[in-house]
Amino acid sequence: MTTNPLLDATGVAKNYGAVAALRNASLSVLPGEVHALMGANGAGKSTLVKILTGAIRADAGRILIRGKQLDVRSPAAARRAGLVPVYQEPSLIPDLDVLSNLRLTGTPVEPFRAWVRELGIPDLDIRETARNIPLAILRVLDLARALAVEPDVLLLDEMTAALPANLAEKVLGVVRRQGDAGRSVIFISHRFVEISALCDRATVLRDGATVGVVDIEPGIEEKIVEMMLGARIEKTRVAARMAAETATAKDRRPRLSVRNLQLGAKLNDVSFDLADGEVVGVFALEGQGQDELFAALAGSIRPAAGTIAVDGAPAKFSHPSDAIQAGFAYVPGDRTEALAMQRSVRENIALPFSATLRKWGPIRMRREQVVVSSAIARLQIDTRAQGEVQRLSGGNQQKVTIARWIAANAKTLLCFDPTRGIDVGTKQEIYKLLRELAGQGKSVLFYTSEMEEVQRVCDRVIVIFGGRVVDTFPVEEADEPALMRAAYGLPRGAKADIGILADVRADTEAAS
C-alpha cells in the first residue's frame, strides 16, 4: 500500500512502577480503514487506547497523525487532533441533559440528531437527563456524539457489548460506511463475527507488544488466536493434572446448581453445577458477565431470572449475609474489597465467624483465638506485621481473605481471580490450598484470567462469552488454544470461518 497512514504509533511503552503494561506497541491506521485492535486480557489494549486518547501519557514512543508528531496531553487535545474515542462505559455526564452534554463538548446539534436517527433511535428527547436514559441508548448517543464532529479517527472500544441485536446491526452498518467515506475507525472487540464482517486489517497485541498486523480474510481467526497466544501454543501441557476425582464427581450430589441465570444485558442463561469436592474453573475474557455471575452467587446483586439451588433446595440471596449463611464465601481479586486494612490479621480473620459464634453479647475470645491461630498456622501467614493488614504483602493479604473463610468453615469458596498481582510462590501455595480444600469435600468456583491456572487447579472449566456458558471442558481437554477459542466464542474444533459466521448469523436472526 502506498497511501500514508492517518495514524501511526510506533514503539509505545508504558510502565506502572516495575510492571510494564506496554513494552513496544505499534499501530498504523490507513485512511478509510476499519482496523481491529486485538489481544488477550492484559495484552495492553486498554493502555494503548488510553495513551492514544490522552487519558495517560506514554513513557516512550512516537504518535503521528497525518505525518505530524502529536503530543496528546488530555482527552481535549486528542479531540482537537481529530481522534475521538467512544469508551466502553458511557461518558455522558449523568446529571446533565443530552443537549447540555453536547454543548459541553462543543458538538453541533443537528448532525448529532441526524446520526441518532441514522443509528436507529427515531424519537430521542434531547432534553432528557442522561441518567434516565437506558444504557444501550447511551452507548449509541456516545457514538452519535463522536460521529457528529466528523473525526479523522474514530476509536470504538467494545462498542456493541451492551447493545441489543437491532441496534448493534445499525451501529455496525454506520461504522462500515465511515470507512467507505474515507475516515478511519479503530475497532476493539472480542467478537470475531463483527471483526470479520467489518474490519480490513487487525493489529494483534501480546504482552504489551505488537506481534503482528494481518489482513482480515476468511480463516484468519485461527491465525489471530495463535498470535494472541504466541509461544504458549507450542508449550506442552505442563502439569495437566489428571482429574481422577472427576470421574466420581458425577455421582455426587451438586452443592450448587445454577439454572438459566439472567441479569440485565450482562448475563443471559447461565447454567452449571458445582459438586462437593470439586473445583470448577470459570474462564472468560474481560466483561463477559463473570463479575455479575459471582456477584449474584455472593448475594450482592439479585438476578433478574433463573434459579440458584444449594444442596438441592432453591435459594434466594438478597444480601451477602444470606450467601454466607448458606456457606458461600466470596474471595475477591482486589483485597481492599474484602479486608479492613487498618485492623489486625486476627480481627480480619475473626470478622465473619465471630458473628456466627454468637449472635448477641461479648465474643468468646478464647474460642476465637483458637480458630484464628489454627487458620494462620494452616495458611502459613507471615505474622510479623500482623498489627495492620495493610502492612502485609499482597500474597499474605490474599491468604488472610481465604483464611477467614476457612476459619468460618465455609463450604463453598467463590474465588474471583484470587491470585491477581501476587508472587509466584504464594500463588503455588494458594493452588495447593484450594486442592486441599476440595479434597476435604469443599467446593470451589474459581474465576481466573490466567489460562495456566485452570490446569493447575480445576477439575472442570466452564467458559463464558457474552453472558452465556459457551463451553464446558474437563481439565484434560482444557489446553490453552481450546480455552482461547472458546473464550472468543469460536466453536470447538472448527477451522473454517464460513461455518462460524453462518452459525452465529442464524443465531442473531433467530434472536432478533
Next chain:
Amino acid sequence: MSHLLRNQGWVAGLFALLIVLFIVTKLIQPGYGSSDFGSLARAVLPYAFAVAAQTVVVIAGGIDLSVAAMMALTSVTAASMMNGASEEYALFVVPFVLAMGFVLGAVNGLLIVVTRVPDIVVTLATLFVLQGAALLVLDAPGGAAAEWLKAMISGTVPIPGLPDNIDAWLPKALLVLVVCLCIIWIPLRRSRLGLSIYAIGSSELAAYRSGVPVARTRVIAYALSGLFAAMGGLALTMSTGIGAPIPGPYLLASVAAVVLGGVALGGGKGGLLGPIIAVFVLRLVRTDLTLLAIDPNVTAIIEGLIMVVVVMFGAFITIRGRPVGATS
C-alpha cells in the same frame, strides 16, 4: 414543559412551603407587615450569600468549610479599611474585598487540586487560618462602614408610579441580593464553565473524557465560592456597620440550606434558586418559633426535624417518580 416541572419541582415545592409559612406567620402575628418582611430580607442577606458560596462548591462535587471564616475575614477587612476613611474610599474597598475573597477561594481550590488532600480537610484548615487572620485584622468587633453602603440595604426600593403599600414590600436588601446573585449566576449557568462545574460534580471521569479541564474548573468553583463569601462579609458589615472577627453560624446554616434546597451533596445536581428559597424558609421558621415564644433550644430541635423530614420526603418522591427501567 414536563422537564421543567420535573427539574424545578423541588424548587416549586419549596416556594409553596415558603408561601404557607408566610400565611402561618400572618396567622400567628396578624400585625406581620412590610417592615417585618424588610427585616427578614436584611437578616437573610448574609445567610443567602453564604449559601450561594456553598452551593457552587457542592454542585462541583466538593464542600467548603471555610465559608463563615471567609465572611468574617472579609467583613473585618472592609470595616477596618473604611474606619475613619472618606465615603469615596469605600468605592475602592468594595472591589478590593471582593477580589480578596475570589483569590482566597482560588487558593482553597489550588490547595485541593495540587496537594490532592480531601477538600473537607483543606477547607477545615483554611477555616482556622482565616479565623486567625480575621482576629489579627480586628481583635474585637469594631471598624465602620460607609453611610452609602449601609443605606444600600435599608429601606425600600422607590419605584415611581407604584403605590406605596406595594412598594413597601420591596426591601432594598432583597434587590441587592437578587442583583448580586444574578450578575454572577445567570452568565455562569449559560457558559461552558457553568456546565463544566456541573459536569465535574456529576461524574469526574466522564467530564475528563468529555474534555473538561477538571482541575481548572474546580479551582474556579472555589474562587467563585470565595467571591460569594466576600459578598456575604460585606453584607455583614453593611447591615451592622462594623466588622466582627468571630465567624457567625453561617457554615452549618449554608450546608443545611444547600441540602434543603435540593442540591445533591454528592454534586452535579440542583441550582442556586432552591437553596436561596430554603434560606428564607429556615429563617422564617425561626421567626415563627420565636413569635410563638418557644424555648430557643427547642427551636433548634424543631429546625433539625423539619430538615430531616423535608429531605426524606424529597428522597421518597424522587424514588417514586423515577421512570421505569432507568438504572441507578
